[in-house]
Amino acid sequence: xxxxxxxxxxxxxxxxxxxxxxxxxxxxxxxxxxxxxxxxxxxxxxxxxxxxxxxxxxxxxxxxxxxxxxxxxxxxxxxxxxxxxxxxxxxxxxxxxxxxxxxxxxxxxxxxxxxxxxxxxxxxxxxxxxxxxxxxxxxxxxxxxxxxxxxxxxxxxxxxxxxxxxxxxxxxxxxxxxxxxxxxxxxxxxxxxxxxxxxxxxxxxxxxxxxxxxxxxxxxxxxxxxxxxxxxxxxxxxxxxxxxxxxxxxxxxxxxxxxxxxxxxxxxxxxxxxxxxxxxxxxxxxxxxxxxxxxxxxxxxxxxxxxxxxxxxxxxxxxxxxxxxxxxxxxxxxxxxxxxxxxxxxxxxxxxxxxxxxxxxxxxxxxxxxxxxxxxxxxxxxxxxxxxxxxxxxxxxxxxxxxxxxxxxxxxxxxxxxxxxxxxxxxxxxxxxxxxxxxxxxxxxxxxxxxxxxxxxxxxxxxxxxxxxxxxxxxxxxxxxxxxxxxxxxxxxxxxxxxxxxxxxxxxxxxxxxxxxxxxxxxxxxxxxxxxxxxxxxxxxxxxxxxxxxxxxxxxxxxxxxxxxxxxxxxxxxxxxxxxxxxxxxxxxxxxxxxxxxxxxxxxxxxxxxxxxxxxxxxxxxxxxxxxxxxxxxxxxxxxxxxxxxxxxxxxxxxxxxxxxxxxxxxxxxx
Amino acid sequence: xxxxxxxxxxxxxxxxxxxxxxxxxxxxxxxxxxxxxxxxxxxxxxxxxxxxxxxxxxxxxxxxxxxxxxxxxxxxxxxxxxxxxxxxxxxxxxxxxxxxxxxxxxxxxxxxxxxxxxxxxxxxxxxxxxxxxxxxxxxxxxxxxxxxxxxxxxxxxxxxxxxxxxxxxxxxxxxxxxxxxxxxxxxxxxxxxxxxxxxxxxxxxxxxxxxxxxxxxxxx
Numbered sequence: 001x002x003x004x005x006x007x008x009x010x011x012x013x014x015x016x017x018x019x020x021x022x023x024x025x026x027x028x029x030x031x032x033x034x035x036x037x038x039x040x041x042x043x044x045x046x047x048x049x050x051x052x053x054x055x056x057x058x059x060x061x062x063x064x065x066x067x068x069x070x071x072x073x074x075x076x077x078x079x080x081x082x083x084x085x086x087x088x089x090x091x092x093x094x095x096x097x098x099x100x101x102x103x104x105x106x107x108x109x110x111x112x113x114x115x116x117x118x119x120x121x122x123x124x125x126x127x128x129x130x131x132x133x134x135x136x137x138x139x140x141x142x143x144x145x146x147x148x149x150x151x152x153x154x155x156x157x158x159x160x161x162x163x164x165x166x167x168x169x170x171x172x173x174x175x176x177x178x179x180x181x182x183x184x185x186x187x188x189x190x191x192x193x194x195x196x197x198x199x200x201x202x203x204x205x206x207x208x209x210x211x212x213x214x215x216x217x218x219x220x221x222x223x224x225x226x227x228x229x230x231x232x233x234x235x236x237x238x239x240x241x242x243x244x245x246x247x248x249x250x251x252x253x254x255x256x257x258x259x260x261x262x263x264x265x266x267x268x269x270x271x272x273x274x275x276x277x278x279x280x281x282x283x284x285x286x287x288x289x290x291x292x293x294x295x296x297x298x299x300x301x302x303x304x305x306x307x308x309x310x311x312x313x314x315x316x317x318x319x320x321x322x323x324x325x326x327x328x329x330x331x332x333x334x335x336x337x338x339x340x341x342x343x344x345x346x347x348x349x350x351x352x353x354x355x356x357x358x359x360x361x362x363x364x365x366x367x368x369x370x371x372x373x374x375x376x377x378x379x380x381x382x383x384x385x386x387x388x389x390x391x392x393x394x395x396x397x398x399x400x401x402x403x404x405x406x407x408x409x410x411x412x413x414x415x416x417x418x419x420x421x422x423x424x425x426x427x428x429x430x431x432x433x434x435x436x437x438x439x440x441x442x443x444x445x446x447x448x449x450x451x452x453x454x455x456x457x458x459x460x461x462x463x464x465x466x467x468x469x470x471x472x473x474x475x476x477x478x479x480x481x482x483x484x485x486x487x488x489x490x491x492x493x494x495x496x497x498x499x500x501x502x503x504x505x506x507x508x509x510x511x512x513x514x515x516x517x518x519x520x521x522x523x524x525x526x527x528x529x530x531x532x533x534x535x536x537x538x539x540x541x542x543x544x545x546x547x548x549x550x551x552x553x554x555x556x557x558x559x560x561x562x563x564x565x566x567x568x569x570x571x572x573x574x575x576x577x578x579x580x581x582x583x584x585x586x587x588x589x590x591x592x593x594x595x596x597x598x599x600x601x602x603x604x605x606x607x608x609x610x611x612x613x614x615x616x617x618x619x620x621x622x623x624x625x626x627x628x629x630x631x632x633x634x635x636x637x638x639x640x641x642x643x644x645x646x647x648x649x650x651x652x653x654x655x656x657x658x659x660x661x662x663x664x665x666x667x668x669x670x671x
Numbered sequence: 672x673x674x675x676x677x678x679x680x681x682x683x684x685x686x687x688x689x690x691x692x693x694x695x696x697x698x699x700x701x702x703x704x705x706x707x708x709x710x711x712x713x714x715x716x717x718x719x720x721x722x723x724x725x726x727x728x729x730x731x732x733x734x735x736x737x738x739x740x741x742x743x744x745x746x747x748x749x750x751x752x753x754x755x756x757x758x759x760x761x762x763x764x765x766x767x768x769x770x771x772x773x774x775x776x777x778x779x780x781x782x783x784x785x786x787x788x789x790x791x792x793x794x795x796x797x798x799x800x801x802x803x804x805x806x807x808x809x810x811x812x813x814x815x816x817x818x819x820x821x822x823x824x825x826x827x828x829x830x831x832x833x834x835x836x837x838x839x840x841x842x843x844x845x846x847x848x849x850x851x852x853x854x855x856x857x858x859x860x861x862x863x864x865x866x867x868x869x870x871x872x873x874x875x876x877x878x879x880x881x882x883x884x885x886x887x888x889x890x891x
Contacts, residue, residue: 650765650815650816650819653812653815653816654816656812657812657813657815657816660809660812661778661781661809664781664782664785664809665781667785667788667789668781668784668785668788670788
């Protein structure tokens with residue numbers, strides 16, 4: 001059977017599972033049935049995509065169903081690009097289902113999760129397979145609505161309702177932008193099939209507009225600053241395995257949409273296309289991680305960190321556009337590979353981290369880091385796996401985050417060869433911002449891990465935490481192993497990505513798997529090379545050696561002494577270094593311009609019994625500079641238009657009459 | 672089509688526009704109704720000429736309906752109505768008559784410019800007919816907008832509808848069902864408006880719509 005048919009069956013099975021979830025949602029079996037089917041079918045989809053990607057990437061698998069618009073039907077197509085994303089999405093989907101199998105037991109409202117979970121998966125798969133604008137947008141909306149329903153799982157919470165509302169508004173705005181973009185791509189003849197758009201070639205003056213609309217439409221789903229505002233509200237609101245899907249996986253569908261429109265449908269790029277994408281990406285990366293550092297809610301930290309990673313991916317895509325616009329094929333392939341590699345990596349470690357946060361939430365009922373601490377002793381497995389995820393997302397070798405970010409920086413180092421001065425100047429700035437983001441991301445996850453898992457418990461709940469069930473741990477362990485594997489053997493991934501990159505940039509990176517010792521050499525050996533395996537071995541050996549030497553050579557007598565007491569042997573855990581203390585230096589440096597942060601110390605006079613307080617206020621400038629004016633404008637307009645409801649009959653008639661005459665005048669004076 | 676037939680059609684459609692302008696000029700309700708009846712007669716003539724020229728016998732039926740219902744039944748009914756209401760002298764205008772006439776002339780010019788521009792490849796007769804029909808429609812709307820009195824608004828509405836019939840008959844092959852349904856919908860609208868007129872009168876002792884608006888504003 002053709003792979004596309006298999007994948008459509010995969011979607012069909014998921015949709016049937018929706019029905020199953022609705023029918024037996026009250027039964028105790030429902031959770032196992034829904035997640036079980038999801039695991040099986042997602043696993044199958046991963047296998048299909050992998051086989052397609054490795055065995056016959058150049059062949060497109062096409063199917064047309066008699067649905068959708070009558071004159072084009074519903075077109076589906078599996079090429080190398082969609083196969084790669086199908087792989088990523090279903091990998092995340094299978095892991096989340098496995099995690100949900102265990103985690104779902106603690107869900108207070110399973111009936112609000114079970115039907116929508118497979119629907120969400122099906123929607124994401126359909127977006128990837130769609131081959132005409134109508135099917136694409138329909139699937140896109142289906143995906144948005146299903147995920148909205150999941151955000152609203154705990155709808156009794158006011159914050160969640162607000163998150164759901166903001167999400168819905170932003171999703172609609174994004175879809176609207178995409179609708180316009182596809183309208184422009186389809187042209188006056190209305191060629192909605194992607195094949196027709198591809199054949200139309202460059203659309204002249206409108207490319208800039210299409211690029212902007214695509215950036216707005218997919219950026220609002222992916223979380224580009226300043227379109228990110230819904231993301232830190234919505235992602236933490238859902239149950240944790242859904243958060244993992246939304247954050248680690250759904251944002252990738254948006255990235256896919258951007259790649260599909262800009263690299264595939266829009267025709268050969270001009271060099272300046274890269275500029276807006278680079279600026280948006282770099283700004284998003286730097287601001288996202290700064291926001292992440294300021295948060296105390298662990299799931300919000302992860303959500304903001306997703307924004308940062310999306311920024312990284314878009315920087316890669318922007319670089320690819322800039323290089324390809326200048327005919328620097330090899331460099332474009334390198335940047336594109338880095339971006340796609342990071343897509344895979346982010347899906348792996350962000351899912352892992354959200355699973356970890358979910359485990360912490362289940363064990364303690366607490367998302368505020370200030371109330372956690374010392375969990376490593378009570379939840380060793382979760383703690384260790386979270387540490388792997390944190391190290392991976394902080395781009396520490398030999399884990400996968402390092403491999404892709406290293407490729408990205410290699411691509412940035414090629415920027416002096418670019419002919420345009422604008423790019424020559426812009427790209428190093430972007431590189432500096434990326435380096436800053438990477439450093440801050442490391443700080444952010446040292447903070448997230450350290451405050452949550454190290455130190456002493458800060459609350460009753462944290463003292464009584466227990467490790468979560470075996471299935472959840474297994475899901476996390478699989479992802480952690482995948483992080484390690486892709487980090488240690490990046491050459492395999494780069495070669496597997498080659499057909500995808502080839503389809504998008506007409507060339508590919510040099511074959512990496514034949515290089516000795518599984519090194520990767522993105523450009524030339526004289527410039528740079530990296531060997532994950534050697535780094536891994538070196539780290540393992542040297543760490544074991546160091547541990548051995550310390551235990552042998554240093555005194556191995558166990559001494560017990562009160563730690564950190566400084567004269568207060570029984571100090572309260574509240575005196576520990578806190579998440580806020582950790583963030584303070586960064587906040588002092590960047591807070592002024594990035595958040596207009598203000599600190600106010602309320603110090604009581606001597607003799608006054610009241611406690612001293614320090615209040616920190618942070619502003620989200622995206623809200624204040626972009627959204628508040630828009631909301632204000634809409635309100636003012638609505639207020640004005642409200643008078644229209646109380647007009648007299650004759651004035652209504654006059655309005656209609658005036659509008660008619662105006663339109664006729666326009667027709668009469670149209671050139 | 673020979674020149675004579677075209678001239679006649681042109682003449683009749685033009686007369687319809689002229690009568691529409693006359694409607695705008697009236698300052699008494701009874702005179703307004705007479706002019707309206709005259710407009711219906713001209714419409715009937717125009718439609719039957721079209722029926723003859725196009726060789727479409729069903730248009731005669733349309734003409735007959737126009738003649739009977741619009742030239743006789745409705746005006747007579749309205750005459751009786753205004754007599755019973757005792758308002759045959761009053762036509763309150765929201766805009767003075769001179770300005771209204773000037774606006775009406777501008778609208779005629781506008782519709783001719785528009786139609787001639789957008790129907791460059793249609794037949795001559797259809798183009799002229801459409802231009803005149805659009806003028807009649809716009810003049811009817813103008814009348815509805817500039818009159819305060821409910822009866823004159825009804826007349827404006829029906830003159831607007833005459834313009835629609837003119838457009839429908841000018842286009843060859845207009846299904847008869849459409850014409851019939853337009854005619855009957857106007858009849859129904861007329862009946863409903865008539866009932867409303869009496870209801871308004873009962874409530875406010877006047878058919879000046881200003882009274883309705885005042886009430887709304889008081890409530891709003």
